[in-house]
Amino acid sequence: MAVVFGPGSVPGDLPRPLPFRDVQEMEISVNLRTSVTSRYEMRFRSTTAQEEAALAAATAREADAALHPLQNTALGSLTMYVLPETSSLLPQGTNVYVGKHRSALVRAGGSLAALQARLREVTQVMSFTASSIAAALSDRVPDGQLSPDARRYLKSSLGYEITFSLLNPDPKSHTVDWDIEGAVNRYVKPVLDKLSLVANFSVDSQILYYAVLGVTPRYDKESSSFLLSAHSLPHVINPVEARLGSSAASLYPVLNFLLYVPEHSHSPLYIQDKDGAPVSTNAFHSPRWGGIMVYNVEAPASPQASLPLHVDVDMARVMEVFLAQLRLLFGLSQEEVPPEFLLESPGNEGLADWELDHLLWAHTVENIATVSTTLTSLAQLLDKIGNIVIKDDVASEVYRAVASVQSAVTELSLGHLHGAFQASKEAVTSSERAFFDPSLLHLLYFPDDQKFAIYIPLFLPMAVPILLSLAKIVRETRLRKKEPTKMD
């Protein structure tokens, strides 16, 4: 992280003359045995002439754009520009401006301590926080300590399949057309191009007819509309899910985005939140699964209008909701931003550079945790079955997984985010391949108790004389104890 002091913003109580380095470490404990150490290496320096010129721009946005070519563009790096207290670049009341790329403009807080506290907040927003790490390691966090949001995020995977489905339960009344191809190219592709660093994405779409929701909506007389209450939403998905079609051709998790055009007899249909107020987007999302949006068809002007009604879906409105849900599912929502922060909107790409870093940090940590879990359970399996055969290729996959995960940890501690992420992906691939190798099936090995059962015809007759002689010995010792009194 580079902290660049603009002219007139250098705090008076700097310990050393600029430039200098400082290292801050903080330990985030996940559970009793797992903890993550965050280590920020800060380089303090003053602005160069070019940067000074860029900072002289009229607005923060222009300054951000001008500063972008001057920055370190490595993944995971951050550049903070400290502005004087009186700078007019930031609007009144905001102290921090987070740009589209990997930089932020920070108003100097007087003393160095105040500035450092502010910088810590900025770094947590832009890289990771204890809660985002906990979400990535959600499998290891004890129950009850996790925020409900954390379970929403998609698990890290090498690829994702995004499926847009248009549900038309009433094709007799509505013929629905949507320009999904154009919408995907226009709205979804820029986001996925940016996300392609994280995983492979494939996008497809389908139209499903006679696909109904699992809940009958309630009629509301006042608004003469139909309502779906929040508590019934969990039951909505199941009957639809059966129609969506499994992704038989790939093993990646599927993200479903459904656009539901309600039946003519159930229109208009509105979703209510927990307080009974209608949801403005008329959409909801399901954690780790996808989202559903209800798209109401305007009633025809004249009641005599002939059925079926032709409906052209307004894709901009729909995609806005679906992209917001996509960001939510990837854990990119910015809910915990302090009030004096101003975030630049990421524009058409839907994703700022630092948000991508945010995702990569989380996924790298999650991948490393997954690999260690996988290899641990593999080791447990080997402990359980003593005579299991480990083939050479399985062994080499395990070695490769261990080597990759070690290199991922090293790269991570050095702050090389990109290298660490690649290594963690390789580690996941190798460890899964080893774990799911068909030769390591538990059932392939004959259990010991059954081996014993087969040899019962041997053990049983052999046990009879032994048991009889044992009984005889017992009887004789008992007799011998009584004998002395009888003798004489």
Add this chain to the structure above:
Amino acid sequence: EASGIGRDHPCGSFPTHNTLRFCEALALLPGCGQAWGLTLPTVSHYRLFPKALGRLVAALGVRELHLALTQGFWRTRYWGQPPLQAPAGAELWVWFQPTVTDVDKAWKELSNILSGIFCASLNFIDSTNTVIPTASFKPLGLANGTDHHLLRYAVLPREVVCTENLTPWKKLLPCGSKAGLAVLLKAERLFHSSYHSQAVHIRPICRDASCLAVSWELRQTLTVVFDFFSSGQGKKDWSLFKMFSRTLTDTCPLASQSKVYVDISPKNKEKELLEVSPAPTSVHEAIVQGDKKTYAVYDLLSPSLFNTSRSLNVQLKWKRPQDTEMPIPTLHAQRYVGGYGLQTGEICTLIYNTHPYRAFPVILLETVPWYLRLYVHTLTIITKGKENKPSYIHYQPAQDRRRPHLLEMLIQLPANSVTKITIQFERALLKWTEYPPDPNHGFYVGSSVLSALVPSVTAMKDMDVEQSPLFASLFPSSDGSSYFVRLYTEPLLVNLPTPDFSMPYNVICLTCTVVAVCYGSFYNLLTRTFHVEEPSRGGLAKRLANVIRKLRGVPPL
């Protein structure tokens, strides 16, 4: 989207079979069989085509896919030429695109995924039942080049087809089973029948008449044979309600075509013997498989049909009972296993050509599992008492546990003749782990496939494709004088020598008992304490005497 046919055959015990066909893409145009340089479209946005199959086709480089799941056997001799026959069990044949580098891997993956989609045990398709036919199977859609190394063919004769296969099949229809003809397809009726065959055909076709772009076509066909003669107290009348226990009430709103065809062809130029009610929308005459047929057509999309009554229940009544025999089809075949004992045997195939004056060639494809070792030198083909030399033979011998025998022959069938093909085999001994459960049931040998261009008795003229029923268009006839037929013979059930599977356990038991007895006596010998015995109380005579004396009341000796 859909067209249906209900046909009627006034033959012996099978007066009726009803064929319902669904097809999503419609236009199949004659005369665009070749499309050079056209690339197959890759689709990721689906409207009517089911996404599950579309993804499969795109991901694995499939050019053409034909899957049929069948319960029962189509008796060609008695039921006539089938519109689309399939062998008993599961049949899968796939043409891959030339871009696929490892066809075997793609084939394995494809069969695994299909087995998931259709809940069938297609995952048992492996190298031991897969063959690469050279002549029998040609692409049915657009194709540039027919390099048969891109083809894979497999039959699983043991597969049992039931409800769990029908439900995923119905789910592929755009309207599911919610509307249209598919409303009739209730499993409890469909599987209460003599023959049930459901199929999926995917192939590339021309998008329009100019054939500048290619579309994927998915055809779903379902063939069911109901036996009304035996279940209907000797009456051969039928109705939709009697067959499916429901009637048609509406059409699928997505369908561009939705028709029911009822075969009302008059036989022997007699007066019409049967009547259908309600009155059909139109009557269509077509030449299907060399036979002139008259169909009563119910166009479900025409508004007049549902105006008079809310539901359509097509009924067919015979005016007077009649027993006219079905005309014997021009080409039919029969197959059985000959020989006795468990060492050798003989596969006999009888192929009948009943055409009065025309000879025609037929391609026979025979797939025999490796555990029946064919003796190719014993192959004899005899027609009318003389040897008939095939003009083309392709034989690929089996490799134990690796691949099956493949025998393809082009045989000329003289007019009005029976051709008998016999080949002897030896039964192999399997390893004891290779036997399936219940090995005494026997081992199935898949049906052999007969493909032929059968000369038609009636001259055919170019049909109006838009009008003709869909089932007639999968194999368009090249010229008016002949039509294409593919027949499957009976699957065979062969007994292999089976060992006594309890033997290992018996041996273990016996050995263990012997060891245990030896051990017991040895143990006894080692642990027994020996005492010097006092001199005996006399011999046996003395003891006996004592017993007698005791009885007499005299003191013993």
